[in-house]
Amino acid sequence: MRKHSKVIMLGFVILVWGVCSSTSGRAYGAIPTATMQEIDRVNEKGPYLGIIVPNSFEMNPLLQSPSFVADLEVPYLDYFGRRFRLGKVENEKVIIVMTGLSMLNAGIATQLLLILFKVKGVLHYGIAGNANPQLQIGDVTIPQYWAHTGLWNWQRYGDGPNDELALESNGDYTREIGYLRFANYQNASENGKPVDNFLNNVWYQPEEVFPADGIPEVRQHSFWVPVNKHYFKVAKRIEGMKFQRCVNSTCLPRAPKAVRVKSGASANAFVDNSAYREFLNSKFNITPIDMESAAVALVCHQQQIPFIAIRALSDLAGGGSAVSNEADIFASLAAQNAVDASLRFITLMFP
Template sequence: MRKHLKVIMLGFVILVWGVCSSTSGRAYGAISTATMQEIDRVNEKGPYLGIIVPNSFEMNPLLQSPSFVADLKVPYLDYFGITTQLLLILFKVKGVLHYGIAGNANPQLQIGDVTIPRYWAHTGLWNWQRYGDGTSEELALESNGDYTREIGYLRFANYQNASENGKPIDNFLNNVWYQPEEVFPADGIPEVRQHSFWVPVNKHYFKVAKRIEGMTFQGCVSSTCLPRAPRAVRVKNGASANAFVDNSAYREFLNSKFNITPIDMESAAVALVCHQQQIPFIAIRALSDLAGGGSAVSNEADIFASLAAQNAVDASLRFITLLFP
């Protein structure tokens, strides 16, 4: 296990060091010859499983794990926002594991549970329909193939406090229609776009993840404990967008409309890049709060975020040992 994790984290460490540091303290777009030589040295022992982490808070439990061994040839480690694309371009990566914490949209699960979705969707790309147009009317640029009504929509009038004769009063915000992302797969026809809303994780990785279902984790922070021990579970769908969801109505909409469990801001982006580059991918997300509140232990990310981060790391380490027995 120690050998595997040392190899896995090497690429991350050197990528941070080489791309984001220089003698003058500034970062440049070009990569120096010395840095490329270091990257080549790493790649000689590849390919690797790349680990992508949202931020240092979620990375620290991994760095503190006895399974992590730093490369002594790298002078220091710092965290920067490294894109999945850079990782896949510069290093020999045969797969990507993404982990972290997430909000919960599934009332059947609780804070601390570790979720492993089969599919990820980016739910932040919309066509915002003009006021006065209805659901049967074509969207702007729909005829060109730029937009679609196939995925579904959110009607703002359904979420108003006021009503008239038992029916929602119309709303000037009208409807937003969810849209798929444009992708250009590495093995596709150049300049011919494809569309993807649901991005599947790798089938083999998801099958391996079944072996950690039922795994239990710590459920207390000091004297504050959850109703039951958190557990790992595979779920149908997860969602990401450039929005922090702390609203119960939208949480319930995502769960009822798309069967979403974890809600975060990164996983779908990683999934889309891996899908485009044809690289195996899986995401493991521990639930830190019930998005928008609504239960006795809801909306307590300040208390349970550290516990969720540790649970995500524990599940990820177990997954790695099963992936590389």
């Protein structure tokens, strides 16, 4: 009799909780019912091209472009601190979302976009530092691969390349990708050789990836994340496109151009250091350096959504001779160039 009473009481609690959840407009503490209904209405018009942008000064030139027309019925939908703007760009249905700074924000915004909305592909654009001495500020780069270069295993002082990393035997870390030796970047030397540095070495690590169609909790690893092959092929038709070269009376040596490159890198660090810039380029053949693209790439890779990133170079990542970072002058120009290249890509990709 006591057991039966407990079952009845449990059923009553569940019923009351369900009614309260329903009347409050939420189901299981998740998306409010009214918001879910709006999302359903939006998705009925899909699928969309998702456009992901880091910051407002990079997004505004797109929103102010005559190529963008906001949806008259639902111009935007706000959820979880993000505003998802709906409309058309060059007659292609799009959802535009701003991520905010850093890998974490970029990953969260991308995941929300792909979970909430019917998205057929992702275009990510913005500005970046330039690690490639063959290119100049203002040039628009379209990498074939992206890497997160901020995931390290920091080796203790005294250990070297032949010493196993902590937890390497468990399969958590690897020495396959390579390392940065801090002693190689000291001014002091003994007999022409770098002296030891207590910071020692950091080894670059791949991300753990759990594919949407994979076995749950069975990890895969990815350091180089490729963009979509077809998107990258279409982007070849952007190469040679010319862009504006002056900000007020300050002009670049030549008109910037668009170029496909081998690889780009992202990490939660603003690189304004010539030594690290040169290292990334010589070690990994990196051209653009930013703080978001690899996060967007990794989420799209995990969700198996076609992806491409277009990054215009706003500065030399510490490789210039100026006292201040060049982005102070050329960030607006680079942002506009990235938008112009993105609009051209959309026209070519979705004629």
